[in-house]
Amino acid sequence: MNPLESDQLRDELRQDAALQHLMARMPPKIQTSFSEEQLSYLKLALVDRKWGNHSVDWRGTLKFIHYRYYFVLLLGRNRRELSRGEHQIGLFLQTALLAIFLIFSVLMGLLALYLAKSAAGIDLIPGFSLGIWDWFKS
Structure with missing residues (x-):
């Protein structure tokens, strides 16, 4: 050259x-x-x-009184090696989300069973009702 x-x-x-x-x-x-x-x-x-490629890359600004603030929301697959602390936090959050999902699923299943029982006219405890069926019918 x-x-x-x-x-x-x-x-x-x-x-x-x-x-x-x-x-x-x-x-x-x-x-x-x-x-x-x-x-x-x-x-x-x-x-x-x-590291610049994200599935979700949402940026914006907000004006509050006399100041402007910016925000950035980035979501995507994590390709970094996690530290021990980050790994433990990730496992804790994963466990917590799984527990919330399972509790929600069990509650929805119980609600469906209760509504099916009430629709069939089955009265397990005579004279007692949670009132869910009456609310659901109306």
Whole structure:
């Protein structure tokens, strides 16, 4: 590669928006010290961010009195290695959600059985009613 092509490549890399954003945070002495090869690898590292792809990427701002606040909701598959604490929290949340789902399912099943019993006219405890059947009928 001749020196003219090398200078053109360096100029093209320096005009890249992602690299300009990165370079703006560096002192000028450091900015000028990068070779074309280093700049091209920096650009490759910035462009090839695998953590930037999310199933749900919802961002917005809210104005409250005199201030503006931003929020970001990101959802997607976790590809990171979890620490021991994160793994334990994940297991706890998974167990809690499973327990909530099972309790909800059992309660809905019991409600369905109660409504079926009431619809069939079966009275297990004479003179006692939860009032669910009367509410459901009306």
